Amino acid sequence: MSKLPVLEIFGPTIQGEGMVVGKKTMFVRTAGCDYSCAWCDSAFTWDGSAKDDIRQMTATEIWDSLQALAPNNFSHVTISGGNPALLKNMSDFIDLLKDYQINIALETQGSKWQDWFYRIDDLTLSPKPPSSMMSTNFDALDDIMTRLTEADRVANISLKVVVFDDRDFDYAKKVHKRYPHVPFYLQVGNSDPFTENKSSLTTHLLDKYEWLTEKTVAERELNDARVLPQLHTLMWGNKRGV
Amino acid sequence: MSKLPVLEIFGPTIQGEGMVVGKKTMFVRTAGCDYSCAWCDSAFTWDGSAKDDIRQMTATEIWDSLQALAPNNFSHVTISGGNPALLKNMSDFIDLLKDYQINIALETQGSKWQDWFYRIDDLTLSPKPPSSMMSTNFDALDDIMTRLTEADRVANISLKVVVFDDRDFDYAKKVHKRYPHVPFYLQVGNSDPFTENKSSLTTHLLDKYEWLTEKTVAERELNDARVLPQLHTLMWGNKRGV
Numbered sequence: 010m011s012k013l014p015v016l017e018i019f020g021p022t023i024q025g026e027g028m029v030v031g032k033k034t035m036f037v038r039t040a041g042c043d044y045s046c047a048w049c050d051s052a053f054t055w056d057g058s059a060k061d062d063i064r065q066m067t068a069t070e071i072w073d074s075l076q077a078l079a080p081n082n083f084s085h086v087t088i089s090g091g092n093p094a095l096l097k098n099m100s101d102f103i104d105l106l107k108d109y110q111i112n113i114a115l116e117t118q119g120s121k122w123q124d125w126f127y128r129i130d131d132l133t134l135s136p137k138p139p140s141s142m143m144s145t146n147f148d149a150l151d152d153i154m155t156r157l158t159e160a161d162r163v164a165n166i167s168l169k170v171v172v173f174d175d176r177d178f179d180y181a182k183k184v185h186k187r188y189p190h191v192p193f194y195l196q197v198g199n200s201d202p203f204t205e206n207k208s209s210l211t212t213h214l215l216d217k218y219e220w221l222t223e224k225t226v227a228e229r230e231l232n233d234a235r236v237l238p239q240l241h242t243l244m245w246g247n248k249r250g251v
Numbered sequence: 252m253s254k255l256p257v258l259e260i261f262g263p264t265i266q267g268e269g270m271v272v273g274k275k276t277m278f279v280r281t282a283g284c285d286y287s288c289a290w291c292d293s294a295f296t297w298d299g300s301a302k303d304d305i306r307q308m309t310a311t312e313i314w315d316s317l318q319a320l321a322p323n324n325f326s327h328v329t330i331s332g333g334n335p336a337l338l339k340n341m342s343d344f345i346d347l348l349k350d351y352q353i354n355i356a357l358e359t360q361g362s363k364w365q366d367w368f369y370r371i372d373d374l375t376l377s378p379k380p381p382s383s384m385m386s387t388n389f390d391a392l393d394d395i396m397t398r399l400t401e402a403d404r405v406a407n408i409s410l411k412v413v414v415f416d417d418r419d420f421d422y423a424k425k426v427h428k429r430y431p432h433v434p435f436y437l438q439v440g441n442s443d444p445f446t447e448n449k450s451s452l453t454t455h456l457l458d459k460y461e462w463l464t465e466k467t468v469a470e471r472e473l474n475d476a477r478v479l480p481q482l483h484t485l486m487w488g489n490k491r492g493v
């Protein structure tokens with residue numbers, strides 16, 4: 010059985026953002042990313058700092074860890090990263106979760122296609138805005154969107170753009186316009202992903218959420234959008250593993 | 252054209268709770284409720300205090316008000332109350348919104364059926380827990396759920412239970428168990444719906460959200476549930492008309 014590079018397994022908790030916001034879920038975080046976003050809140054997955062924590066695990070070993078944490082106490086698993094779409098050999102783990110009737114969510118920036126995307130129940134494509142300092146490969150994203158649309162998977166996918174500033178907001182409009190048939194989410198960026206002062210972080214994030222909401226409701230091109238904060242950050246601050 | 256008793260029309264804003272949380276929308280609030288929940292945050296819709304503000308409006312008049320507030324700047328309208336399901340003659344307004352390709356959300360406690368439920372895009376049934384001091388008519392709710400399920404409307408509906416305390420939580424589990432095929436949302440109750448101290452309200456609501464999240468993730472019977480706060484209250488406190 011092939012192995013996956015795993016950095017964190019935790020839960021049960023809730024999904025704090027995006028298309029299944031609020032959903033009870035377990036998290037599996039894989040190592041490695043082809044991006045290096047300026048504000049990445051999971052830089053330890055790719056910057057080498059947690060290199061020694063990476064475990065090469067089979068699907069069965071990951072399943073055993075999930076069951077040890079929450080015996081029969083979940084029906085949903087979220088695979089995050091890093092960019093889990095770098096891992097061609099995700100199929101064994103997906104097969105195993107499907108065998109146990111577990112629903113699967115996964116988030117990727119959309120830089121790379123994998124055939125197993127067709128089998129993800131809640132697939133979030135989250136292309137990165139200018140403030141990330143990355144540049145979007147729209148050919149790759151077009152290809153992903155075309156495949157998923159032609160396979161009738163639109164009900165299982167969404168686009169999510171994190172917004173820090175006005176330029177990001179314009180980028181978000183452009184992405185929505187390019188794929189108008191795909192459910193579209195705007196998300197408040199966390200510009201202070203390491204502070205431990207939870208109450209000032211909460212106030213700051215709610216102010217930014219209000220700013221983003223006001224911009225969105227004023228903008229005709231975003232009539233169909235949804236705007237969300239990160240609920241786990243509001244609740245728990247920047248704590249890891251919750 | 253028949254008239255509806257309207258108390259508030261406002262927007263554009265976002266939906267702060269439930270199945271389309273974060274969605275850009277306009278609100279139309281109708282007057283009248285067959286319940287009188289202990290903690291009702293819209294008691295002015297039924298307690299007589301806003302009696303003189305009720306306007307009897309045709310569908311066209313409501314549409315004109317919406318357009319005056321947000322010319323072509325919305326694609327989604329939320330009808331709330333009170334209990335809008337008391338209004339048999341909602342059809343003209345629904346017809347008109349459908350003609351303009353507007354999606355429609357509506358929330359009701361589920362005490363009363365209307366044939367126009369079949370035409371609501373996002374229908375939230377929100378039966379009230381013990382802390383409301385109301386008692387649920389499960390025959391009526393069974394009937395509503397059976398009709399909507401048989402008409403293949405499950406993708407357009409959800410159940411939402413507001414939770415203030417442990418007894419409410421047990422009630423929520425019971426509701427979810429009775430209709431396991433219907434998407435299920437738990438929502439934090441706002442036990443202080445009139446305070447103007449926004450920052451203490453935010454802290455209190457986030458603490459309650461954490462409490463409800465922890466109870467939910469510990470509970471096997473709620474593996475499929477989603478847990479949400481009221482985002483508009485976190486953002487704007489108890490202000491009306493946002």
Ligand code: SF4
Pocket residue numbers: 042043044045046048049050051052054090091092118137
């Ligand atoms: S794509 Fe995601 S994981 Fe990769 S650097 Fe950007 S924010 Fe971090």
Ligand code: SF4
Pocket residue numbers: 284285286287288290291292293294296332333334360379
């Ligand atoms: S059903 Fe809703 S509007 Fe009616 S009293 Fe209860 S909370 Fe208020």
